[in-house]
Amino acid sequence: MTATVERPASRPRTGRRQPWKGRPERPPRGIGRHALLGGIALLWLIPLLWAVYTSLRSYEDTASNGYFSLPRSFGVDNYTDAWTQSGMPHFFWNSVLITVPAVLGTLLFSAAV
Structure with missing residues (x-):
């Protein structure tokens, strides 16, 4: 004859480990x-x-x-003075004239692959 062993119902796991009874819980790492x-x-x-x-x-x-x-x-007076006295608009447009065609060319050639 075969004996059937029933397991006691276990508590649902909450995902967090329960601390040991004799030791205080450690703070989070x-x-x-x-x-x-x-x-x-x-x-x-x-x-x-x-x-x-x-x-x-x-x-x-x-x-x-x-x-x-x-x-x-x-x-913002310091920023406006620096922008106008240093010739920054000229340098900004130089950067735009180099960057925009470079980005558009990269997009065009990479889309063709």
Whole structure:
């Protein structure tokens, strides 16, 4: 005669491993790594944000109050002055005249393959 063994009903798996009874649950892995990478990202961003901050201030405000002061107002006058005084439109159109035909030629020849 054959004996039939019934298995007890198991609990449904939730996808998360249950901690051992005698040991506290470990914190999730990677918290230290993410904190370190976040700190490095902030250290990398600080000089960039500082450059943008100082570029939006007027020269007179920076000269009279120094770099480590709150500005009276923000403006894009430095960018417009740099654009017009440096001849940037000429260089921009030179780049457009080289880039647009190069991209269109690449698309045309790669579509023909």
